[in-house]
Amino acid sequence: MTSPILLTGGTGTLGRHVVPLLRDAGCEVRVLSRRAHQPVEGVQYATGDLLKGEGIESAVDGAEVVLHLAGDAKNDEVTTRNLVRVASQAGVRHVVYISVIAADRVPLGYFRAKLGAERAVSESGVPWTTLRAAQFHDLVLTVLGKMTKLPVVPAPGAVRLQPVDSREVAARLVELTLDKPAGLVPDLAGPKVYSMPDLVRSYLRVRGQRKPLVPVPMPGKVGRVYRAGGNLTLEGADLGERTWEDFLAERVR
Template identity: 45%
Template sequence: MTTILVTGGTGTLGRLVVERLTADGHDVRVLSRHSRPYAVDLRAGGPGLDTALDGVDTVVHCASAPRGDEDAARHLITAARRAGVGHLVYISIVGVDRVPLGYYKTKLAVERLVEESGLDWTVLRTTQFHDLILSIVRSAARLPVMPVPSGVSSQPIETAEVADRLAGLASAAPAGRVPDMGGPEALSFREFADLYLRASGRRRLRVPLPLPGRVARALREGGNLAPERAVGKGTFAEFLTRTERARPSTP
């Protein structure tokens, strides 16, 4: 039986990774800021991190925040080396080396820290999750006129499929940078908006919203997509069917 620590183990992805690993018979520890007995803020480090890592074979690093991810990774790596952790698995995002978004730059920097950590490691990049696309179109639909980013597509993937892949990687030998995971189809945001409005029973006038700047240009060029790695199975439409069916229709 392997002892595996999952950082961010109460989050959208981390929670599912914990479930998969536990079901596979591993001894799983959950680390997050508020989850006892391993309540640790990775951005601050501290002795609690050493306690959480004591006796751990593998770390799956799912924790992420708008700020402080590089500090968190440094603290985690330093403590993992002290504890003799044998394998560090990190989840990243497709396009972190092509889209000049601040958060993406941070994810790329953390990838490099992992690669240079002195630990055996595995890095998986995936396209964005269905949940993020839903949050974007749902927020836009709250307005009387629905702005839709023009010329931009996304290739979302089912979070549970990523969790399955991460659990498998954590149970296997370190593999370095593994092939990316992309969702089954890339759709424009106009298509995402149409699917959402149909599933939620809303009616909105949709207005194209041109996006300026380098980030938008990289997105229009497909820097966030992995068409050659469209290995996901669950579509956005199927995800919407599950999440919107129980919600009351909103005019």
């Protein structure tokens, strides 16, 4: 490609994997960030704010492909609509968006925001691709680190997760970015399903800790969805190869 690929969220967990993969593929990359950065070879930085709608026009200028990774738990739909409105006006030919598995099934604010952003992309008039991925190993590690600081660890037994490695998500996104618009593609999940108690126990074991777990019920609509496995895609998803155990062995000493 001769024009740069505009990347939002390029300095986050996923973006830090995506940038070198795009560079290895011979792409010029332009990263939109709220903070100024010193340019490096093959990577430009544009300063702007998706929520405020500032700096987007100059960031999009000249880009034919936009890879939208920036996330905002409360304002995803707003920031995405601001981005794709400018992308449409600028004649962008492909918008790629990363969402979450079950965005249309889990009645929680984060999932609703992701679904709203998905709709913003699909309704933008710009050819698009959306990938829904499971929770990253990195996120699960952060959550467990906070939970296990307590003397007694809450463990909602209804919750099952199929965490995926962020590097595998990054590799898939780069493939999609360099391909033609494909709409909503198959979900990407990790190779194994774990209950929350299993995840907690494995984390404590690797840390050499022993703490009691207390079952925590999940009432209401959210509880029904999780008990039924509605947050998972058990059939038809693409599966990564790196397990939670592989990730723990690498990250936790």
